[in-house]
Amino acid sequence: MSPIILLSIIIIYFALLLWVAYRTGKGSDNESFFIGNRKSNWMLVAFGMIGTSLSGVTFVSVPGAVGNDKFAYLQITIGYLIGYVIIAYVLLPLYYRLKLTSIYGYLQQRMGQLSYKSGAWIFIVSRLVGATARLYLVVNILQVSILDSLGVPFIVTTLIILGMIILYTYEGGVKTIVWTDTLQTSCMLLGLIICTIYMLNHLGLNVGESLTAMNDKGYTKIFDFDPNQKSFFIKQVLAGAFITITMTGIDQEMMQKSLSVTRLKDSQKNMVTLGFILLGVISLFLYMGGLLHLYGAQEHVTSAGDQLFPDVALNHMPSFISIIFIIALISALFPSADGAMTALTSSLCIDVFGMKEKKDWDEKKKERFRKNVHLIVALSFLIMVIIFKIINDNSMIGLILKLAGFTYGPLLGLFAFGIFTKYKVEDRLVPFVCIASPIASYFIDKYQENLFGEFKIGLELLIINGLLTFIGLWLIRKK
Secondary structure (H helix, E strand, O other), rough: OOOHHHHHHHHHHHHHHHHHHHHHHOOOHHHHHHHHOOOOOOHHHHHHHHHHOOOOOOOHHHOOOOOHOOOOOOHHHHOOOOOOHHHHHHHHHHHHEEEEEEOHHHHHOOOOHHHHHHHHHHHHHHHHHHHHHHHHHHHHHHHHHOOOOOOOOOOHOOOOOHHHHHHOOOOHHHHHHHHHHHHHHHHHHHHHHHHHHHHHHHHOOOHHHHHHHHHOOOOOOOOEOOOOOOHHHHHHHHHHHHHHHHHHHHHHHHHHHHHEEEHHHHHHHHHHHHHHHHHHHHHHHHHHHHEEEEEHHHHOOOOHHHHHHHHHHHHHHHHHHHHHHHHHHHHHHHHHHHHHHHHHHHHHHHHHEEEHHHOOOOHHHHHHHHHHHHHHHHHHHHHHHHHHHHHOOOOHHHHHHHHHHOOOOHHHHHHHHHHHOOOOHHHHHHHHHHHHHHHHHHHHHHHHHHOOOOOOOOOOOHHHHHHHHHHHHOEEEEE
């Protein structure tokens, strides 16, 4: 497939995004940017959040990991569903009752100013790392498959894509993203379905026969019943639940969209609906991953991991499938990156710089400040993508979930302590607890063989990190 044609498709797709942003961003102000004036339709938010939750990492890494991990990722997905139910009926009522714009305002009311700032900074670091890792994966695929052959350097590719995201989020923020995410989620899921149908036809199999072929290769194994293994199903389900609670329920990016819905009941419907849809969609991704490995074996494809799907789609399928893959891939890219940039801008403006409390600033000055912060966030994205280019991990989904265990753990501990106890804490000591817990978790993970023998810690490191934070807060509680 000609790189020029593929590049033209990307430009046309981006032009469509700009048109949507122009239509939805009219009359936007700071309240529109931060929480969409609390007027978003819950069904649109639920559907658009599929793209944000999945991202390009799920689109590429989950199918590519089937060769090594089989269908074991479904264990984590069952945990996701449990997590979404907890968010809907524990966290959302709290956020709506307090009428929060930034969810970390809860920590300020519950524990104090330094606890609030600690929560905000943990989110900023966590979301910056996670979002840029996802962004890097897709940028790198576009670079290798299209732009290397045109002589475009990697850094220029990254700058162009970040520039695109800035253009359509600069004015409207959440108000625009609710609509653009809906468009992009539609394109991503349509691409997934079309690629699946094509591979079934090419292999000459129906759904039942394909599952039998996958089972013969061992790909359909879901549950691991060995308690010592990282993939033990109870560990995975618990990890999935806590990953959702932290990376969605106490994550400003995801809650920012949910809080843009007018009524609590509609926001709860959005969250529970999202959980069930994701369970079905990720099941489809895993099924397509099994098909990809069957297809790759038939076509003698040597790529593996994150490179398998791009290699098969661009080099071993017809041109129209290559176009559909590229559209679906960039549709998976933008929802995770645009929402993260908007949420980081919101958190920095509200939580770190206290923009809403500056009574001597008029709306115009606040808007100029917010736009400048947005550009600084984009620059930090560029720096982090370059760092991930240097690291160049073969399976980004594993790396992202591993990093989340370190970065989101303190947030989990802070919110758990605030919700499930009535103690006040020594606010000035909270930042030290939030730094000490990830450091202790790192050493537990690094020396787990010495500590636990054959028992292996996997994604449940997040729970351990949160528990250490909870214990630390308990130790500095006020009598």
